[in-house]
Amino acid sequence: MVKQKTIQNEISLTGVGLHTGKEVKMTFKPAPVNNGYTFVRVDLEGSPVIEADANYVVNTQRGTNLEKLGVKIQTSEHVLAAFVGCDVDNVIIELNESEPPIMDGSSKFFVEAIEKAGIVEQDAERKYYVVKEVISFTDESTGSEILLMPSDDYQVTAMVDFGTKVVGTQNATMKNISEFKTEIADARTFSFLHELETLLDNGLIKGGDLNNAIVYVDKEISPKTMENLKVAFGKEQISVKPNGILDNLTLHYPNEAARHKLLDVVGDLALVGTRIKGKVIANKPGHFVNTQFAKKLSKIIKLEQRNQVPVYDLHKEPLMDIHKIMSMLPHRPPFLLVDKILEMSDSHVVGLKNVTMNEDFFVGHFPGAPVMPGVLIVEAMAQTGGILILSSVPDPENYLTYFMKIDNVKFKYKVLPGDTLVFKCDLISPIRRGICHMQANAYANGKLVAEAELMAQIVKKN
CATH class of the missing domain: 3.10.129.10 (Hotdog Thioesterase)
Structure with missing residues (x-):
């Protein structure tokens, strides 16, 4: 029997929200069994709770954003991926803003905080959804597709193709969740130059700098765009490296983009609320297709659980007569x-x-x-x-x-x-x-x- 786990001590991180640009303090706290992952907005009256549930996803523009009764949590995926990757089932995530700190654009700092806090077993059995047949979802507009098939372990493969020479076709695979901390957690978020221009024009990525997002230069930079980027990032000079990346950031892996997409899949599928024993194959994944699949899988699991009749020994001496x-x-x-x-x-x-x-x-x-x-x-x-x-x-x-x-x-x-x-x-x-x-x-x-x-x-x- 695999026991549920939570963190041993509470621990806090501070940083800036990628899209809000606001300073934020985030605290991880131990949680009781069957709590799952819950966000708490301590800056709002009554400290409202938003469960990490696929049914609360309201939009997936540049991140997976949750909303419950008007209370929002933005870009939840990197934090959730860290807890799944660290094999933690139950945790309370307190925030004094709507968005977790972006840190370096990966899950690395969250994983380090979790390990520093310590992980403890709890007195309850972990529940798994054992995949028995192929489940799939396809986004017809983009061709993105997610398949889930039977496997003894939770495995994820992400395949990306953005149709640009600077990234090319990439794939990444995690054969066991134990690989997450060393192979996936430090893969950073990324953007293309043409997306960056749009985001800046719309007032997003206020907390962005060249240390928390890889920028792939997929088009020629005009003098005007170059000046706008200098202002946006507070830099006197910006250059393009020979490998097509903006400024002086060095890739951790040649396929870092695919690894980060895999990280996003792990974080988004945490919204299912149940550990999965199955192999995920994500072709051109994104937050929309990830969370739509999570919603579909969540419904399937709830339906199966509802129809599953528990078995008890009715002849055993009762706990209470x-x-x-x-x-x-x-x-x-x-x-x-x-x-x-x-x-x-x-x-x-x-x-x-x-x-x-x-x-x-x-x-x-x-x-x-x-x-x-x-x-x-x-x-x-x-x-x-x-x-x-x-x-x-x-x-x-x-x-x-x-x-x-x-x-x-x-x-x-x-x-x-x-x-x-x-x-x-x-x-x-x-x-x-x-x-x-x-x-x-x-x-x-x-x-x-x-x-x-x-x-x-x-x-x-x-």
């Missing part, structure tokens, strides 16, 4: 709808109910064709989740649990007398101030029969 449950929950028959708690951690709980013909609700609910009421299935899931939230306090007997919100409720199959219902509740976010937000699923007969997002709060008894 009916007596322990009644010592914690205030409910009593006929409204106590959980018979056993099978397992529990800080972030999930599994409960069980044996549905019999003797249930009081069968007397009046379709007595000729007895079906368990859907609202009671939701209540049973909530009672199971109540055990989880009450377990977060030392004196659960002094608290009551109340519903705050129910969202996305779906009933898929009927629950009949003789069925064994298994409830699994997973935290969507950590319990804070006695508020529990969870995804609840109910299973019976090897099928998902109901699901809902539930929010509840514990309140101390008067």
Whole structure:
């Protein structure tokens, strides 16, 4: 079993945002299991959280930009690539601006900070998406394509062809994530001269200089453009090297452009939210095609997980029997709808109910064709989740649990007398101030029969 990992200590970096040009402080902090990667805007009221989720991608102009409820994170990919490359699952990334510092245009400084902070294992199993068949996405307008195929390891190959002699056709391959730190992390972002002119005209790359972006000169530089570049980069002199690169920057690798595109793929696919066991082949990758593929893959994974029924040993001695449950929950028959708690951690709980013909609700609910009421299935899931939230306090007997919100409720199959219902509740976010937000699923007969997002709060008894 591979354990989840987070960083051991918090660590901060300061720098300039590439496009905003603003000074920014970024702090990496340890995060609980199943947190994933979350950005926190500490400069805004309430310190809003933006999860690294493909569904929050709003545009991919010169970077992968996220937005949730009006709160933005720009150019997230280099930071996310560093955490994937360092084999870290859970981290909180605090920012006092919308954009992480560009540093040298690669993931190198982020990797160094992560290693300095230290990496620790956590008491939870890492979840993988094991690729079983080829999944692909093609951007018809550009011909860019991403394929994902079965493999025992996470592998990435990036192939680039910009149709220019100065770069030519390049490719780069990472056969194992362990290669990221030494072979990929220091590959810097790049731009072509014709793009640079447009970016400068549109007020972008305010934080750019010749130390954090490779500039490939793919056209003749006019005297006017040369003067504009001197002003933009604060240089008295700018020259073009024989290999077609602006000024005095030296390439780390002949195929640095392809390696950086591979880095971007790793960072963008981190937005899937699940570790991948499969081989990625990216032909002419870019942030748009990368994130569109991430959105597609995320949907496929969620659909498979939703339909995947967990297996539990129903005959094993339960973690909590009916007596322990009644010592914690205030409910009593006929409204106590959980018979056993099978397992529990800080972030999930599994409960069980044996549905019999003797249930009081069968007397009046379709007595000729007895079906368990859907609202009671939701209540049973909530009672199971109540055990989880009450377990977060030392004196659960002094608290009551109340519903705050129910969202996305779906009933898929009927629950009949003789069925064994298994409830699994997973935290969507950590319990804070006695508020529990969870995804609840109910299973019976090897099928998902109901699901809902539930929010509840514990309140101390008067």
